[in-house]
Amino acid sequence: MDPRDKPGDDGRRVMSRRTSIAPVTNAPLALTSLPMAEAFNELALPSAKAARYAAVAEEIAAVLEGEPNLTARMATVASMLAASFDDYFWTGFYLVDPDKPPNGPQELVVGPYQGSLGCLRIAFGRGVCGTAAATRKTQVVEDVHAFPDHIACDSRSMSEIVVPVLDRAGRLIAVFDVDSERPAAFDGLDAEGLERILKQVFG
DSSP, X not given: OXXXXXXXXXXXXXXXXXXXXXXXXXXXXXXXXXXXXXXXXXXXXXXXXXXXXXXHHHHHHHHHTTOOOXXXXXXXXXXXXXXTOTTOSEXXXXXXXXXXXXXSOOEXXXXXXXXXXXXXXXXXXXXXXXXXXXXXXXXXXXXXXXXXXXXXXXXTOOEEEEEEEEOTTSOEEEXXXXXXXXXXXXXXXXXXXXXXXXXXXXX
């Protein structure tokens, strides 16, 4: 094990593999002299889940300040969250397909993500993502195999959390999907942390 990967008093490092030899910093990314990726990779995050979400939320806000592009914002959120939590096996967005007629069946289409190959399209009401889109409610699923009409994009997925993403006008624009290889990996703290970050970035 790389000695730099050992956890410190204030929590483990963000990522287990590094090429940078820069020292750990707890300063916001915008205030460091390191390139952005290295600064985030070297950041020490709190070990407590709620505190970790709060810290990552601050870093995401710093990185995205002044960036209006939706794709860039989604890609950055997916990347930074995936790098911050060990249980995040697949992390990304499914966007509401704008080409579907508003009076017809609605679909989600895969957007920016981190992980193995994702399903390309998911109908509203199908599986965990489709249910979150149809109900506009966060879905926390301890066992995906017990979820009605579950869509198995990757058989290694054991548990899942999906959070609706609303814009400033309250319109559903996407869902944020996280899968884990571990059963019951997600709970109310994950839901609260993700809902807060997604509202901060997109609401």
